[in-house]
Amino acid sequence: MLISHFLHGPISAYPRDYVDGAHQELHVHREAQLLYAVSGVMRLVTAEGAWIIPPTRAVWIPPWVEHEIFMSGEVRMRSLFVAAEYSPANLQGCCVLAVTPLLRELIVRAVQGPEQARNPLIQQLMLEELAALENLPLHIPMPTDRRLQRICLALLEAPDHPNSLEDWAQQVGASTRTLARLFQQQVRMNFNAWRQQLRLMEALPRLIAGESVQHVAKVLGYGSARAFSSMFRRLLGDNPRDYLNALNQFSAINASR
Incomplete structure (x- = not known):
């Protein structure tokens, strides 16, 4: 199943909350996606393996990677959708990332509405932060x-x-x-x-x-x-x-x- 999102420039931001045990069925995006967990635990599953995303961490999903997501606890998900041509060159596969305090604040600002997400300064800072995040060993291939x-x-x-x-x-x-x-x-x-x-x-x-x-x-x-x-x-x-x-x-x- 293809799910596409309207992009406000290079990046769009969307907040969603889920109850314990919720499940996003298999789907793909044209855009890359950064899934950030404000609270709760998410498990991303693809044909290549599984990734666990604890609170305050995020997982990177490249464009066109079919995936499903399982929720543990009450999950407050904050997603960034990044146009494929703006995806950082060093993020070629799915991976769990340690979100910096600056990126966390930028995500919080961006999900407040399109006028915030469209801000070119916020978008540029988010792209720069994404390219520098630390990769965490939370993957089961x-x-x-x-x-x-x-x-x-x-x-x-x-x-x-x-x-x-x-x-x-x-x-x-x-x-x-x-x-x-x-x-x-x-x-x-x-x-x-x-x-x-x-x-x-x-x-x-x-x-x-x-x-x-x-x-x-x-x-x-x-x-x-x-x-x-x-x-x-x-x-x-x-x-x-x-x-x-x-x-x-x-x-x-x-x-x-």
């Missing part, structure tokens, strides 16, 4: 090899599954070396890194919903909260409590707008 797909789908169903790559090799009828090579070729990371990415994506909605670090660590198969926190810090740069405190501060600011 999906392989095409049927043996890897079997493993990945099983882990999507049960992220705490304890099987090692050697265990999976026996189940899917391939050598450990073959599976390791295919993981690197098809998802550009090794098996353990892919599983860590998956567990991180599963952890964020739970933590944001208020589950304790200890409970989330146990549910996802970690032997201790410390081991889980170490993984979390390595991938996102903060321990879970500091990360959530920062999210809550940003969300409180945004909720007052």
Whole structure:
């Protein structure tokens, strides 16, 4: 399904709110889209994989990429639609981005109405900020090899599954070396890194919903909260409590707008 938006120059801005469990069905845009989460958690799914978008973060979707979106919690979505010819050259694929305070303020201003979104100074600043955003490791790529797909789908169903790559090799009828090579070729990371990415994506909605670090660590198969926190810090740069405190501060600011 094609959904197109009237562009006020290079960029248009649209606010939408969703209830917990809402779903945007598969669709495409002629324009690129930046999905920004003021509150709630969004999960973007394409044929290439899945991306998790926690509050105060955004996901970039290039033009003509078919996608669907799943909402967790009450989602306040703020979207920027960017004309294809103005898309930053460094944003060629879907990715989760760390939104700067300046871009956050520009988005808040732009969604107030067409007269704000049409402001050429706001539009130029948004384009410059978009091109400089940090890419975050919140992506789960999906392989095409049927043996890897079997493993990945099983882990999507049960992220705490304890099987090692050697265990999976026996189940899917391939050598450990073959599976390791295919993981690197098809998802550009090794098996353990892919599983860590998956567990991180599963952890964020739970933590944001208020589950304790200890409970989330146990549910996802970690032997201790410390081991889980170490993984979390390595991938996102903060321990879970500091990360959530920062999210809550940003969300409180945004909720007052």
